Amino acid sequence: MQVSTGGRRALECFARKGSRVGRVRGAFGRSEVRRQMEIDTTVPHSARVWNYWLGGKDNYPVDQEAGEQFLQVFPGMAQGARASRAFLARTVRYLAGEAGIRQFLDVGTGLPTADNTHEVAQAVAPEARIVYVDNDPLVLAHARALLTSTDEGSTDYVHADLREPEVILEAVRKSLDFEKPVALMLMGILGHIPDYEEARGLVRQLVAALPSGGYLVINDGTNVLSDANVEAHDQYNESGAVPYVQRSPEELGGFFEGLELVEPGLVSVTRWRYEVSGFGVPPEVDGYGAVGRKP
Numbered sequence: 123m124q125v126s127t128g129g130r131r132a133l134e135c136f137a138r139k140g141s142r143v144g145r146v147r148g149a150f151g152r153s154e155v156r157r158q159m160e161i162d163t164t165v166p167h168s169a170r171v172w173n174y175w176l177g178g179k180d181n182y183p184v185d186q187e188a189g190e191q192f193l194q195v196f197p198g199m200a201q202g203a204r205a206s207r208a209f210l211a212r213t214v215r216y217l218a219g220e221a222g223i224r225q226f227l228d229v230g231t232g233l234p235t236a237d238n239t240h241e242v243a244q245a246v247a248p249e250a251r252i253v254y255v256d257n258d259p260l261v262l263a264h265a266r267a268l269l270t271s272t273d274e275g276s277t278d279y280v281h282a283d284l285r286e287p288e289v290i291l292e293a294v295r296k297s298l299d300f301e302k303p304v305a306l307m308l309m310g311i312l313g314h315i316p317d318y319e320e321a322r323g324l325v326r327q328l329v330a331a332l333p334s335g336g337y338l339v340i341n342d343g344t345n346v347l348s349d350a351n352v353e354a355h356d357q358y359n360e361s362g363a364v365p366y367v368q369r370s371p372e373e374l375g376g377f378f379e380g381l382e383l384v385e386p387g388l389v390s391v392t393r394w395r396y397e398v399s400g401f402g403v404p405p406e407v408d409g410y411g412a413v414g415r416k417p
């Protein structure tokens with residue numbers, strides 16, 4: 123992997139895995155590059171703690187400690203993380219299947235795990251094209267594991283920050299055709315933008331780039347079911363990690379301004395088209411999600 127600090131696209135390399143070439147790009151401004159490329163094992167990181175809750179091994183003692191302390195206060199978090207991944211798989215299956223979407227932009231990818239977006243999408247539509255975006259250096263280090271693809275489709279990775287939507291859009295236009303529908307996925311990331319109006323502005327900017335027939339998918343932690351969950355988040359946010367704010371379902375609904383919500387609308391993630399699992403009505407978790415279509 124070649125890294126230079128010389129410009130906007132500070133990093134660009136190609137990873138060969140399977141039969142396809144995946145592309146890794148860096149899209150930070152010059153000043154951001156060094157800070158955002160170093161793996162810091164002294165404070166917990168969202169992608170790594172999330173990986174710990176999902177039962178993964180790509181985390182450090184500082185993440186395990188923060189993850190465990192969280193679970194001691196709110197044991198339901200591990201179940202919430204799994205429910206959120208299951209929501210991701212159901213929404214991507216719906217989009218690639220029923221909605222006919224062939225391009226996915228997944229911002230806040232996280233570390234590779236089961237049912238990554240490209241695997242789910244390409245199982246339905248082998249020609250699907252996926253671009254992943256994250257700002258965590260460990261996710262970048264693991265990006266090669268994500269860069270598998272069918273021969274017909276493609277999978278690329280951009281190392282960039284949600285707070286720079288214009289930089290993200292410039293980088294992903296090399297892989298995705300914004301004249302055709304794109305599904306923008308913001309899964310568990312908007313809570314990391316604590317200021318609601320800033321988060322809405324970022325979503326608005328990215329959605330503005332989608333053509334008619336594009337989709338927005340969001341899931342995020344909410345604060346409606348459990349005081350223990352709120353307390354656990356407060357504790358986590360004092361750990362030195364990038365804070366994560368829980369929002370009300372109404373606030374999450376605000377991100378879908380101007381879009382048509384796909385049935386069943388904004389619900390606890392376990393309740394979104396759960397019928398496909400063939401089991402009964404699942405218990406709710408403290409995380410809501412929805413899929414919106416740009417008219």
Ligand SMILES: C[S@@+](CC[C@H](N)C(=O)[O-])C[C@H]1O[C@@H](n2cnc3c(N)ncnc32)[C@H](O)[C@@H]1O
Binds near residue numbers: 261282
């Ligand atoms: C809770 S994890 C969710 C991972 C994955 N989307 C999922 O649903 O399983 C949040 C992810 O967002 C990334 N993230 C947080 N803030 C970000 C930012 N400002 N720009 C880009 N990525 C960010 C983290 O590095 C992490 O990988």
